[in-house]
Amino acid sequence: MLEAPTEGYEDAIVVPEINANNFEIKHDLLNLVINKQFFGHDKEDPHAHIRYFNKITSTMKFPNVPSTSVKLMLFPFSLEGAARIWLKKEPPRSILTWDDLVSKFINKFFPPSKTTNLRNEITRFQQKFDETFYEAWDRFNDLLRGCPHHGFSELHQLDTFYNALNSNDQRLLNSAAGGNCWIKCLENDLKNHREKSKVLSNEARPIVSKVKYEALYPSSFIDVAELKVWD
Known part of the structure; x- marks a missing residue:
């Protein structure tokens, strides 16, 4: 019972398997995402963050790779602070699609x-x-x-x-x-x-x-x- 657990470390976001040769996220794209991170502050606009993220990720196309898969893979890098903690607390493998991720993100940081x-x-x-x-x-x-x-x-x-x-x-x-x-x-x-x-x-x-x-x-x-x- 005192042994450290070996399960439950999976991420909340499930990225579909990518069947493409030589697929690689370019450092330039990753840097653009990281340079505009969302922290979850009250004054921040989650809608504006999603719009910016969509714009950035649409600048690069990968053959035979769905754009939504790229977004699911990169989105965690666009979060920091309270926003990153929120994503880590989401149940493992609970976010299966880009629409699902956007919905949960907006509902969390833009409540009713x-x-x-x-x-x-x-x-x-x-x-x-x-x-x-x-x-x-x-x-x-x-x-x-x-x-x-x-x-x-x-x-x-x-x-x-x-x-x-x-x-x-x-x-x-x-x-x-x-x-x-x-x-x-x-x-x-x-x-x-x-x-x-x-x-x-x-x-x-x-x-x-x-x-x-x-x-x-x-x-x-x-x-x-x-x-x-x-x-």
């Missing part, structure tokens, strides 16, 4: 309580007193990107942002759109320009609304860059 708090921040969003239209728009998009599974519809996102603006910016938007900003946005821009938008990541889906925003100087108009609402 955090989702609720961020959803509340989005719902209660308000333009600050000294904040310009563009600054408010960027801050609103940052909130959406921070909680990509917020569940708000495209209409709800646009409506929330519009109602958060000060009366002057609301008036200028409506005036530039020829009366009712949201009718034009929904009937025209959302249908005609959505596919033309540039997607920043595979998980992001943009809504594009091109409107002319009347500047504070009556003699000038500026085109608002493609307004993107990310969900």
Whole structure:
């Protein structure tokens, strides 16, 4: 009974057998993964870590080797601190697929309580007193990107942002759109320009609304860059 155990040391992640000749993880790829590790701090965004990891691992292709196998093999190297401890505590051979790993990782470091708090921040969003239209728009998009599974519809996102603006910016938007900003946005821009938008990541889906925003100087108009609402 006092002998040291000889079982139970298997990793939680099961990497499928790779049948490829001369398969080898390059040091350059490994270094890229290690240089951007996730520690599990409260301020860290697990969604952003997964997006970065996907981007890095997609830069190299291995013949006859599924990309998901490479991801399963490399992901532990992208963790440190509390995140590495979490993975070590997972039951042996309990993670069989990449989707399973992502799901467990997100659920651990982005719990429902955090989702609720961020959803509340989005719902209660308000333009600050000294904040310009563009600054408010960027801050609103940052909130959406921070909680990509917020569940708000495209209409709800646009409506929330519009109602958060000060009366002057609301008036200028409506005036530039020829009366009712949201009718034009929904009937025209959302249908005609959505596919033309540039997607920043595979998980992001943009809504594009091109409107002319009347500047504070009556003699000038500026085109608002493609307004993107990310969900």
